[in-house]
Amino acid sequence: DVKVTQSSRYLVKRTGEKVFLECVQDMDHENMFWYRQDPGLGLRLIYFSYDVKMKEKGDIPEGYSVSREKKERFSLILESASTNQTSMYLCASSLRTVANVLTFGAGSRLTVL
Amino acid sequence: KQEVTQIPAALSVPEGENLVLNCSFTDSAIYNLQWFRQDPGKGLTSLLLIQSSQREQTSGRLNASLDKSSGRSTLYIAASQPGDSATYLCAVYSGGGADGLTFGKGTHLIIQP
Numbered sequence A: 001d002v003k004v005t006q007s008s009r010y011l012v013k014r015t016g017e018k019v020f021l022e023c024v025q026d027m028d029h030e031n032m033f034w035y036r037q038d039p040g041l042g043l044r045l046i047y048f049s050y051d052v053k054m055k056e057k058g059d060i061p062e063g064y065s066v067s068r069e070k071k072e073r074f075s076l077i078l079e080s081a082s083t084n085q086t087s088m089y090l091c092a093s094s095l096r097t098v099a100n101v102l103t104f105g106a107g108s109r110l111t112v113l
Numbered sequence B: 001k002q003e004v005t006q007i008p009a010a011l012s013v014p015e016g017e018n019l020v021l022n023c024s025f026t027d028s029a030i031y032n033l034q035w036f037r038q039d040p041g042k043g044l045t046s047l048l049l050i051q052s053s054q055r056e057q058t059s060g061r062l063n064a065s066l067d068k069s070s071g072r073s074t075l076y077i078a079a080s081q082p083g084d085s086a087t088y089l090c091a092v093y094s095g096g097g098a099d100g101l102t103f104g105k106g107t108h109l110i111i112q113p
Helices: none
Strands: A004-006 A010-013 A019-025 A031-038 A042-049 A064-070 A073-078 A087-094 A108-112 B010-014 B019-025 B032-038 B044-051 B056-059 B062-067 B072-077 B086-093 B101-103 B107-112
Touching: A004 A087, A010 A019, A019 A031, A019 A087, A019 A108, A031 A064, A031 A073, A042 A064, A042 A073, A042 B101, A073 A087, B010 B019, B019 B032, B019 B086, B019 B107, B032 B062, B032 B072, B044 B056, B044 B062, B044 B072, B072 B086
Parallel strands: A010 A108, B010 B107
Antiparallel strands: A004 A019, A019 A073, A031 A042, A031 A087, A064 A073, A087 A108, B019 B072, B032 B044, B032 B086, B056 B062, B062 B072, B086 B101, B086 B107
């Protein structure tokens, strides 16, 4: 089975801190995604990567950046965390095309105080 | 822009009942539709993926149907069990990159023992 591992399940950070959320997949998937999920708003795409060093902005990229230096790892970076970035962050991957089955990680619950 | 709606937002039924969850979308030009399950505080787990050329897919007690022309999909759960309690989300892929993937906000299902 494909595994998508998010390194931190729960994080508490202070406003202004730099935050790294790490995601690793073990099945050589080309595509990796970062979403955030908020009550009443559903899943919103932050960034997407279809290959190493390639990235595309999603619907809500402001305040975030990403890094994909290796195929298996996709990192989400909050340069200066703010309280409105308190959310559940979900990483996902898919093989070859976006049209294939998405495999999600367990999620990272971030609280910014 | 594609919009995906899931009604009802919440549903509670006694154990053993057969039930249907609904997903509707506004643009019928889709490539596929996925159904996911999400347990509280966890990531999404893919249940079924239906290609646009298919009418239905089955996995165990789950059956998903797709009617592209009317913009609707249903997820049928037979002989429901308390372990089926979760939020069920559908996602429609309309082509392009990751921004072509649109999620519904989900139906929160409770199966009463």
